[in-house]
Amino acid sequence: MKFAVMINEGPYQHQSSDSAYNFVKAALDKGHEIFRIFFYHDGVNNATRLTIPPQDDRNIVERWSALAKEHELDLVVCVAAAQRRGLLDENEASRNGKDANNIDESFRISGLGQLIEAGIQADRLVVFGD
Amino acid sequence: MEGDVKKFMYLNRKAPYGTVYALESLEVVLIGAAFDQDVSLAFVDDGVYQLANNQTTTPNDGIGMKNFSPTYKALGDYDVTKLYVDQESLEARGLSVDDLMPLTYEDEDDDWAEKPSIRVVSREELTNIMDEQDVVLSF
Amino acid sequence: MLLHTVNKSPFEKNALESCLNLSKAGSGVFLLEDGVYAAMKGTVWADKVTTALSDKKVYVLTPDLAARGMNTDNVIDGIEMVDYAGFVDLVAEYSATQAWL
Numbered sequence: 001m002k003f004a005v006m007i008n009e010g011p012y013q014h015q016s017s018d019s020a021y022n023f024v025k026a027a028l029d030k031g032h033e034i035f036r037i038f039f040y041h042d043g044v045n046n047a048t049r050l051t052i053p054p055q056d057d058r059n060i061v062e063r064w065s066a067l068a069k070e071h072e073l074d075l076v077v078c079v080a081a082a083q084r085r086g087l088l089d090e091n092e093a094s095r096n097g098k099d100a101n102n103i104d105e106s107f108r109i110s111g112l113g114q115l116i117e118a119g120i121q122a123d124r125l126v127v128f129g130d
Numbered sequence: 131m132e133g134d135v136k137k138f139m140y141l142n143r144k145a146p147y148g149t150v151y152a153l154e155s156l157e158v159v160l161i162g163a164a165f166d167q168d169v170s171l172a173f174v175d176d177g178v179y180q181l182a183n184n185q186t187t188t189p190n191d192g193i194g195m196k197n198f199s200p201t202y203k204a205l206g207d208y209d210v211t212k213l214y215v216d217q218e219s220l221e222a223r224g225l226s227v228d229d230l231m232p233l234t235y236e237d238e239d240d241d242w243a244e245k246p247s248i249r250v251v252s253r254e255e256l257t258n259i260m261d262e263q264d265v266v267l268s269f
Numbered sequence: 270m271l272l273h274t275v276n277k278s279p280f281e282k283n284a285l286e287s288c289l290n291l292s293k294a295g296s297g298v299f300l301l302e303d304g305v306y307a308a309m310k311g312t313v314w315a316d317k318v319t320t321a322l323s324d325k326k327v328y329v330l331t332p333d334l335a336a337r338g339m340n341t342d343n344v345i346d347g348i349e350m351v352d353y354a355g356f357v358d359l360v361a362e363y364s365a366t367q368a369w370l
Contacts, residue, residue, distance in 0.1 A: 120167065125366070143370065260291065
C-alpha cells in the first residue's frame with residue numbers, strides 16, 4: 001500500500017516526529033511504499049542540518065536523512081512555513097539575500113501542492129502533530 | 131463521481147491567533163482548492179472561534195498580527211462551499227450562527243444564487259460526513 | 270470506517286472526548302503518545318472508554334505504554350495492544366485515518 005505522512009511539529013519539543021519515524025520504518029519493513037513525507041507548521045524544523053543533540057540521544061534529523069537515503073524517501077518541507085521560521089536551502093537563501101542556509105540535503109523545499117498531491121496519490125495519509 | 135476526485139476534509143479544532151494552526155490550515159485550503167477535489171471544512175471545539183465575526187487585530191491597540199479572517203469570506207470564490215460547524219461546540223461556547231461571519235457562495239447550479247457556506251450540523255450529521263472522507267487533514 | 274488517532278492525555282485536552290463523541294460505531298480509536306493514559310484501568314475516563322468498546326475498537330500503542338511506565342496488565346479489558354507494525358496494519362485496514370490533534 002502507498003502511504004503519505006504529514007508531520008506538523010518540530011523535533012524534540014513534541015513526539016510527533018519520533019512517532020512518524022517509527023511508523024514509517026515499520027511500514028517500510030512491511031514492504032509498503034512511502035509516497036511522500038510532508039513537513040508543515042513547526043515540523044519544518046525537522047529539516048535543519050544544524051541541530052546538535054546530546055551524544056546519548058537520538059539525532060532526529062540525521063535519522064530521517066539516513067532513512068531517506070536508504071529508501072529514496074521524498075522528504076518535502078513546505079516553503080511558506082519554512083521561510084517564516086528561517087529554514088532555507090541554498091537557493092532560497094540566495095534568492096532572498098540571506099547569508100546562510102540550513103536545510104539538510106535529504107530534504108527538498110516545495111509548495112503546499114505537494115501535500116495535496118500526496119493526499120490524492122497515496123492510499124492513506126497519516127497526520128502526526130500536536 | 132470521477133475516479134480521481136477524493137473527498138478531502140480539513141478538520142479545525144484550534145482557536146485562531148493563540149497558535150498558527152488556523153492560519154496555516156487556511157493556507158492549505160487555498161492551495162488545495164486548485165486541485166478540484168471534493169473539499170469540506172469542519173470546525174469543532176475551539177475551531178469554531180476561527181469563524182467568529184468582528185475579529186480585529188489592528189491598528190491602535192491591536193495585537194499586531196495579521197487579521198486573516200477576511201480570507202474565509204473568499205473561500206466561496208475558490209469553490210470551497212462546505213463549512214460544517216459542530217452545533218454542540220458552538221452552543222458550549224455560548225455562540226450561535228449569528229456570532230459567526232456571514233459566509234456565502236454563488237451556486238452555479240442554481241442560477242448563481244447566493245447561499246450560506248456555513249452549515250451548522252449535529253454530531254450525528256458531522257460523524258457521518260467525516261466517515262465518508264478519503265483524506266482528513268487535521269490542524 | 271475511520272481509524273481515529275488520539276495522542277493527547279484525556280486529563281489535559283478534550284481530544285479523546287471529542288473523538289468518542291464524533292466517531293461512528295464500527296470505527297477504530299487508536300491511542301498513542303500521551304493518549305495511551307486513557308487506556309489504563311481505574312481512571313475517571315475508564316468508564317467512557319469501556320462504553321466506547323461496546324461499539325468501537327480501541328487500540329493502544331505498547332511502546333508508548335512502556336515508555337511511560339504503564340503496566341500492560343492494567344490496560345482496560347478489550348483494548349487491543351499493538352506495536353508500530355500493528356499500527357501500520359490498522360492504517361491499511363481502515364478506509365482513512367483522522368487525527369484528533
